[in-house]
Amino acid sequence: MDIERFSATDRILHWVTAIAFLYCMLSGIGIAYPKFHWMLTLLGGGEFARWLHPWAGAVFSVGAILMILKWSRDMVMKGEDWLWLMRIKAYISGRHEDLPEVGKFNGGQKLYSWVVFLSAVIFFLSGLPMWFPENFSIGLVRWSVVVHEITFIVATFFTVIHIYMGTIGVPGSIWGMIGGKVSETWARFHHPRWFREVRGE
Amino acid sequence: MSTLTTEGTVGLGIRRISASKKPDTTTKQYPELAILVDISSCIGCKACEAACQQWHDLTPPIMTPEEVVQRRIAGYQSHPDLRHDLFMLMKFNEGESEGRFVWFITKYQCMHCAEPGCLIACPSPGAVIQYQNGIVDFDHSKCIGCKMCLVGCPFDVPRFDANNKPWKCNFCIDRVTAGLEPACVKTCPTQCLTFGFKEDMVEKGKKIVQSLKERGYKNATLYDPPGVGGTGYIYVLPHGDKVKEYNLPENPRVDASIGLWKGPLKVLGSIAIWGALLGAFLQLILWGPIKVLGGKEEDKEG
Ligand code: HEM
Ligand code: SF4
Ligand code: SF4
Ligand code: SF4
Numbered sequence: 001m002d003i004e005r006f007s008a009t010d011r012i013l014h015w016v017t018a019i020a021f022l023y024c025m026l027s028g029i030g031i032a033y034p035k036f037h038w039m040l041t042l043l044g045g046g047e048f049a050r051w052l053h054p055w056a057g058a059v060f061s062v063g064a065i066l067m068i069l070k071w072s073r074d075m076v077m078k079g080e081d082w083l084w085l086m087r088i089k090a091y092i093s094g095r096h097e098d099l100p101e102v103g104k105f106n107g108g109q110k111l112y113s114w115v116v117f118l119s120a121v122i123f124f125l126s127g128l129p130m131w132f133p134e135n136f137s138i139g140l141v142r143w144s145v146v147v148h149e150i151t152f153i154v155a156t157f158f159t160v161i162h163i164y165m166g167t168i169g170v171p172g173s174i175w176g177m178i179g180g181k182v183s184e185t186w187a188r189f190h191h192p193r194w195f196r197e198v199r200g201e
Numbered sequence: 202m203s204t205l206t207t208e209g210t211v212g213l214g215i216r217r218i219s220a221s222k223k224p225d226t227t228t229k230q231y232p233e234l235a236i237l238v239d240i241s242s243c244i245g246c247k248a249c250e251a252a253c254q255q256w257h258d259l260t261p262p263i264m265t266p267e268e269v270v271q272r273r274i275a276g277y278q279s280h281p282d283l284r285h286d287l288f289m290l291m292k293f294n295e296g297e298s299e300g301r302f303v304w305f306i307t308k309y310q311c312m313h314c315a316e317p318g319c320l321i322a323c324p325s326p327g328a329v330i331q332y333q334n335g336i337v338d339f340d341h342s343k344c345i346g347c348k349m350c351l352v353g354c355p356f357d358v359p360r361f362d363a364n365n366k367p368w369k370c371n372f373c374i375d376r377v378t379a380g381l382e383p384a385c386v387k388t389c390p391t392q393c394l395t396f397g398f399k400e401d402m403v404e405k406g407k408k409i410v411q412s413l414k415e416r417g418y419k420n421a422t423l424y425d426p427p428g429v430g431g432t433g434y435i436y437v438l439p440h441g442d443k444v445k446e447y448n449l450p451e452n453p454r455v456d457a458s459i460g461l462w463k464g465p466l467k468v469l470g471s472i473a474i475w476g477a478l479l480g481a482f483l484q485l486i487l488w489g490p491i492k493v494l495g496g497k498e499e500d501k502e503g
Contacts, residue, residue, distance in 0.1 A: 031345070032467065033470075034324070046325060047344075092491065133351055134348075134361075138352070138357070142459065145458065146466065152470065154473075156473070157473045160474060160478055161477055164484075168490055169484065171490050189494055
């Protein structure tokens, strides 16, 4: 039997945010790294990608903020989550007996959700002066670029890992976001406490 | 990296292109050009401004009297600021020096920096070009319209049209290439503007500064800011202690934030992103995907 992990609202929010983020990330890489300038061609051409990037960014920021508002209760970092993070090597190497019991989200997922939320705020605040450089003081615009870039590095680092875990790294997770249901075995194995809660045990 | 197709660029020789590898400049070397602006012989006639507009077919809107009052601009200045359709502007500023009234006049346009902040900041390969002769120009076909050239420019020069393409003084590159002097220089009635090799212009400027000093302008200087490696537009300033009054930055340089953004942060970003990809790959080949129950009972219940 499959159990519901993400509601339709959850899934729509996640994918709107994710696609907007991906567009920003890929066009950002194309703009920031001349060696990857060719990627802008795939995203509609340099001019178009530069035009769409801030709009996609605005969609991402709004989406990420709505998402955290909806999910924040499940995302609160507790002592056990920090412990989980400290023992992350056990998780990725398959020695799960060494890990604290996990609820709906594990420490890594919770940390990522806060990285995304914070980055949504900082990307927007730093992106705005870059969008309209003539309307802000030049010093503010210049340092916004630096802040935007640092946020990009942190957010992209975590996102690469997030995408890997969601697809290849943890087989079965993707169905939580596609269709919304995961298998019982998957739930019991990866999120045992959540599984018991859902079952009303 | 970029494929430059602009007519005549090879003939002129390229020193540097935005977001691209530095060209080999040993094959062809051109001497640097410069325009010397001797403010001490400028009469503020704005003929250069008119010539610039005429040569480039520019028709910036004329300020209304209300706008003049509203923007508190000394009545003699024709526009409040540079525009995408106004490449140069004579700026007028009333002030005083040693108790005497002085009209600080400046010719305001792109300075053609040897270290151009616009080119360094531009993320699009080939959109900003610096020629061997020192001229800095844009290639709109390669420009993505991000305005980072303005963010990098220490002189607040590029202005953008409706499609976010930047415009500025291009040193009349078309005229210069054809062996003519720039339009503004050609029209100047007092020889306040001179065009020639940078070396000669510096020498000439120094001589004028010397004679100004002899005539009592003890603070006279030649403005050729070293912070940006020197400029293609150099100025004789009679009141060299009051650079700011001339609306010129005192020690312009490409801002430290630009260096940080284009240098260490790019390296850090590459390491972080490639590192994350490598980390994921290592997890995959060392331990494999994290399967339910280590993959043992998957068939039974999954
Ligand atoms: C949230 C709203 C956002 C706004 C308003 C915004 C705005 C901008 C603007 C106007 C630029 C243009 C600067 C240029 O062309 O060089 C830019 C560049 C960039 N953006 Fe964003 N952005 C946002 C979100 C994002 C996101 C989510 C990412 C990536 C995950 C991102 C990564 C980048 C990168 C890497 C650059 C290039 C910086 C460089 O040239 O080094 N941005 N952003
Ligand atoms: S003055 Fe500004 S636009 Fe002109 S070359 Fe220097 S940095 Fe570039
Ligand atoms: S707007 Fe300026 S910085 Fe941006 S691509 Fe065009 S020339 Fe380069
Ligand atoms: S050099 Fe040419 S483009 Fe530049 S200010 Fe003079 S006339 Fe205008």
